[in-house]
Amino acid sequence: MALLFLEEDPWLTEYESCEKLYRDIMEQLTFRQQHSRTSNTYSQISANVRLRLKQFNNEVGQLNQKLEVITKSGNITLAESERRTRQIEVLHSKAIQMKKIFEEQVISKLNEDRHQIIGPSTSEWASSGDERVNNTFSSVTDLKTNQKKMLEEQERGLENLSDVISRQKNIAHTISSEVDFHNEILDGLGNQMEQTNERVRTETRHIDVVGNTDKTCIYWVVIILLFISIIAVAVI
Known part of the structure; x- marks a missing residue:
């Protein structure tokens, strides 16, 4: 189709x-x-x-x-x-x-x-033409060998760079985990502080109630004593 x-x-x-x-x-x-x-x-x-x-x-x-x-x-x-x-x-x-x-x-x-x-080539160098050609091919071979070595070194360098980046990434993950852990601890401390403040406020209210109760008892004692004194004076 x-x-x-x-x-x-x-x-x-x-x-x-x-x-x-x-x-x-x-x-x-x-x-x-x-x-x-x-x-x-x-x-x-x-x-x-x-x-x-x-x-x-x-x-x-x-x-x-x-x-x-x-x-x-x-x-x-x-x-x-x-x-x-x-x-x-x-x-x-x-x-x-x-x-x-x-x-x-x-x-x-x-x-x-x-x-x-x-x-440039002259008659003086003509007799050694074959030797120069061989040297040229040798130079090309050496160049290819050097290029191959350079590529291998570059690949090793890239691999090392990749390892360094991986380690940095792992360190960043570790730091992030630590920060999250500390944030959880801080949140827990905040909750505990709120609970403690609430307990403190509750106990303060209890103390105020007890204090007011104690004052009322003193007043009743004073009234009773005055009443007894009045009765005693009247009897005499």
Whole structure:
């Protein structure tokens, strides 16, 4: 069953995204070639291109998987499926092409550095041409080895950073738990203080009642004594 609205097909949208990413990478490669191999800009662009090449390969792989799902579901015709398969093959070819350009630029920059150091080739150096070529390939191999070591060191650094962040996160959780625990203690103390104040107010009222009762008893004693005195005087 053919798609009625190809312009709304998510697969085509993702394909266009891959094409755009390809154009961006090629622009970065062109811009990278304009800078010295030892410059910070060259290093930053190289790192960015590596990440984008990896992203490009991942997106192409996802396109291929989604095409298989769409084809099995029967949402597109066989001819459309074959057309999209060819498009994915073209994307794979572009990925290989970009990787080749990236590596050739490294060799080109190495040759430029060599020419800047030893100058252009002359008849005096012609006899040692093979040796220089071997040295160039050796330098490329050393460069790849150094790049691999740098990537491994960066990965180890990222892993260490991840461990530090995890520890900081655990510490933050612990501090949060302690704060919650202390807040619960403070709430409990507040409740106990309110209960204590209420008991104090109750006991104060009891004391006032007892005090008033004692005063009433004294008055009755005085009245009785006066009454007895009056009777005694009258008898006499």
